[in-house]
Amino acid sequence: MQNSLDLPRRPEDTRVVVAMSGGVDSSVVAALMKQQGYDVVGVTLQLYDHGAAVSRAKSCCAGQDIHDARRAAEKIGIPHYVLDYESRFKEAVMDRFADSYIAGETPIPCVSCNQTVKFQDLLKTAKDLGADILATGHYVRSAASGNKRVMFRPTDLDRDQSYFLFATTQEQLDFLRFPLGGMPKSKVRELAHDFGLSIADKPDSQDICFVPNGDYASVIRKLRPNAAEPGDIVHVDGRVLGRHNGIIHYTIGQRRGIGIATGDPIYVVRLDADAKRVVVGPREALATRKIFLREVNWIGDTPLDEGTELDLFAKVRSTRPPAPAILRVQDGVTSVELVTGEDGVAPGQACVFFESDTEEARVYGGGWIARAERHGSWKLDEKTTLAASA
Missing domain, CATH: 2.40.30.10 (Translation factors)
Structure with a gap:
């Protein structure tokens, strides 16, 4: 007989570690697991210096979020641990983010975080805590297929997070569960109210947690002080149109803020990191x-x-x-x-x-x-x- 997590044992004999970010989704996951009778442990990761520079309402894992996760765990009635992953997060996510931008790329640090800190390091910690599974508040679904699990897009496509979980390996997927994948966000907030969680109406995280005010360049300059080297802005036809203050200020497809007036709309079509050039051209390029x-x-x-x-x-x-x-x-x-x-x-x-x-x-x-x-x-x-x- 399988329990609701597709494991062959009673819920009370099944330990579930829940990754609690302090938001509505992961708090509801913890409450649902507790309601269903599982042996639940909440874990929150301190990922960066959560001082005034990065502690904002719409970022995740900042000081307020750790406080909210702790309060939710107390309300649910489960043990809760805060783990210091700052050095690992800086190495695996923040440094990679900065180096990728310097190389003329447009990185996705949330994928790197899932790929390393959450689904490698936290998963190992969950196993050290005796967990049978690690549950998260991500909006994707998984289901058993033979002797393994497979991943699907969620029921609520407006919340689909499968793009950010593409690097999840088969071994990790077999150990993970996503209890919210089959319900809309409106239902999750309704459950948060039913469980009496104080964060039921808390806004969703919208920004990269370590990027204050969406200012990528300032974060990169802090991590790599010599990153913003000037160079030429070059049209695809070879004309030098002007100068820039560092390719870290540009992304492929960008139209506004290029700082060049040509009479026709121009877009960033390539970032040449070696030559320190921003290549621009018409949309068709x-x-x-x-x-x-x-x-x-x-x-x-x-x-x-x-x-x-x-x-x-x-x-x-x-x-x-x-x-x-x-x-x-x-x-x-x-x-x-x-x-x-x-x-x-x-x-x-x-x-x-x-x-x-x-x-x-x-x-x-x-x-x-x-x-x-x-x-x-x-x-x-x-x-x-x-x-x-x-």
Whole structure:
């Protein structure tokens, strides 16, 4: 007989460690597990210096959030621990974030955090605490399939977090549970009120937790003081249009704040970190049909072997729906052809694989975008700027 977590034992004999961020979602997960009779332990991670510089209502894991998690655990009636992961978080997430920006990429630190601190380090800590599973408040679903678990998009697609969990390995997925994946956010807030949790109406986290006021550049300068080196702003046709104060101030696809007036709309189409150049051009220069991936994580049923060619659906931005794509493995390189194309694909972002574009589609994993191949006549010339062929 299986319990509600698909484990063959009574709830009271099943230890569940809940990752509690101090928000509504993870607090409701802890309360649900306790209500269902499980042996529940709450764990909150202190991830960074939670002083005035970064303690804000819409960030996660700041000082107030730790306080809120502790209060929720007390209300639920479960033991609660705060673990100091600051040095690990800085090494695995913040430093990687800074180095990626300096390299001309657009990183996603929330994926790195899930990939390392939460689903490696915290998962190991949960096992050290005798846990049978680690439960989180992420909006994805998982279900048993034979002797393993598979991941799906959640019922509430407005809250879909599968894009940020693409790096979850099969071993991690088998140990994780996502109790909120089958319900809408409105129901979660309703449950928070029913459980008498003081954070029932707390706003959702919207910003990267260690980036005050969304100012990425100031954080990067603090972590890497020599990061903001000036250079040229170059048009795709080779013209030097002006100067910039560091490529860390720009992202692929950016239109506003470039600081150049040409009479026609221009976009950032490439960041040349080696030459310290920001390459700009018309919107059509952003069109991308093919991307190349690194650090691919595959949680499909059959392995990705040399010569694989697979029709699936892919997301290259968290806010876009999955779109038709062809996944190929050739000469040890994994590439994805975006059948309908995409604008502004940036190295450092993620490409996430899905079985279909339907609600609650299965998630097959994904990879980090190493480079994008522009579509049509826009190609790289020998000077590493973009030029339109005649």
